[in-house]
Amino acid sequence: MVLKTITLSAILSLSLLANNIHKERVSDMKGMADGMALILNGLLYDYSDTAIEGASIIKKHAKKIKDKKDLKKYLPKDTAYAYKFGEKSLKRITEYSDEVIEAFKHKDYSAAQESANLLLRQCNSCHSRVRGW
Numbered sequence: 001m002v003l004k005t006i007t008l009s010a011i012l013s014l015s016l017l018a019n020n021i022h023k024e025r026v027s028d029m030k031g032m033a034d035g036m037a038l039i040l041n042g043l044l045y046d047y048s049d050t051a052i053e054g055a056s057i058i059k060k061h062a063k064k065i066k067d068k069k070d071l072k073k074y075l076p077k078d079t080a081y082a083y084k085f086g087e088k089s090l091k092r093i094t095e096y097s098d099e100v101i102e103a104f105k106h107k108d109y110s111a112a113q114e115s116a117n118l119l120l121r122q123c124n125s126c127h128s129r130v131r132g133w
Contacts, residue, residue, distance in 0.1 A: 024064075025074045031061040032093075036123065039100060039116050048104040051112065055097040055104075058119070062090045062097070079130045089126035096122060 035057030042051025065071065072083040096119035103112035 021068075021070050021074050024068070025070075028061040028065050032058050032123070035061070035097075036120060039119070042104070043109070043113055043116060046109075048107070051104050051116075052101050055100040055119075059094055059097045062093050066090050066094075075130055082130050085129055086126055089122055092122045093119060 035054040038054025038057065039051045040054075042048060042054060066087070071086045072080055075083055075086070096115050099115035100112055100119060103109070103115055
């Protein structure tokens with residue numbers, strides 16, 4: 001009876017942990033999507049501060065994901081092998097976000113738009129590979 005209780009407790013704990021990881025990653029993905037929306041609004045309406053804020057938000061969430069090192073646990077089982085691809089994507093997302101920030105600071109809107117496009121393509125690339133779209 002004690003062994004069953006311990007086993008059930010362990011399974012429940014792991015289930016709760018997996019659920020927490022999922023909630024954190026979904027929150028981070030939503031934050032990154034919100035940041036991308038700010039970048040696009042900044043480009044459309046010539047709001048440099050808005051775009052820079054969006055890129056900074058993306059960087060913050062990308063860092064949280066990178067620092068947690070739990071992508072392999074978060075990803076669906078059939079695409080868990082892609083966690084290294086996800087880690088590389090996070091690195092590129094951070095680099096493109098930096099490029100967006102620098103381009104807006106230098107009022108180089110063409111470069112800002114190009115970097116924003118690369119950023120969005122990188123996000124889509126990761127999601128399509130992980131989700132099998």
